[in-house]
């Protein structure tokens with residue numbers, strides 16, 4: 001069921017090894033995102049899938065066929081870039097029709113498909129406008145329509161939303177996800193933005209220095225990160241030394257429960273234990289071993305960021321501002337929600 005497969009891919013530029021030995025699989029109809037800091041090799045991987053860059057070694061398969069030695073034109077893929085890469089001297093219609101005209105399709109089919117594609121991205125009836133007469137967000141919609149209209153086997157996205165402001169980014173990522181799902185387009189998406197990756201993906205592949213650190217569904221990466229790097233890259237984490245007995249975890253002399261995924265996947269033993277900041281709440285009452293000293297309360301709008309000292313530990317808490325009791329000062333009792341508790345391999 002894997003529609004795109006990268007096998008033992010290595011890529012060097014001169015002496016510089018950018019991708020060491022990478023395996024990647026994309027299920028048919030799913031969207032997989034490469035997420036990682038700038039320079040980690042995301043674009044290089046995408047360009048190899050596109051055929052714009054040749055792997056130093058390894059193989060790439062699309063729909064069961066080895067395409068490693070095939071040119072861009074013979075891979076049946078389309079790419080959507082951050083820079084849109086539209087033709088400025090053409091109308092929107094001309095931009096979207098361009099690839100279809102190259103295929104020498106009949107004029108009425110072209111016009112029908114272009115109209116349909118413009119409609120999909122909410123640019124119905126705007127075919128006569130020129131690229132410089134529309135906003136950046138609309139330009140990115142044209143770029144998306146231009147790719148969709150060709151019905152490629154695989155869609156590739158390289159940081160497509162980076163030039164848009166926050167509100168547009170949010171609505172565009174919904175559009176992309178919606179269309180991708182509706183037409184079951186197998187897609188590879190690249191971004192350095194964790195929220196964006198989570199919003200659009202079936203599976204997120206986290207990269208660092210050309211290696212895959214961990215891959216999985218967004219909730220899996222967030223709830224069961226398997227390394228300290230992953231725990232911190234996915235969000236904030238309070239880290240303890242602890243012991244897991246197969247059911248409960250002891251941190252700071254107190255027993256807490258862990259999320260179900262962690263409990264199922266780990267053997268008992270000593271671990272570093274992560275607790276997400278939003279998994280800890282404060283109240284006026286509780287057991288003596290739950291007493292903590294409240295050091296700082298910062299109002300952030302949607303939440304309060306609270307720092308407390310619990311035993312030897314300095315903790316960061318994020319408490320929903322609709323749920324935080326502002327009478328809490330100096331001292332409080334903490335409690336831990338298991339959903340935000342995970343174990344890291346030593």
Ligand code: ADP
Nearest residue numbers: 013016018036037038039040041042043044045
């Ligand atoms: P990302 O997209 O994650 O920011 P890139 O894939 O663009 O990362 O780049 C990864 C590394 O490969 C960087 O160190 C970059 O300088 C290097 N690199 C990318 N393309 C080339 C090239 N054509 N020639 C030499 N080095 C390159």
Ligand code: MG
Nearest residue numbers: 039042043044
């Ligand atoms: Mg890049």
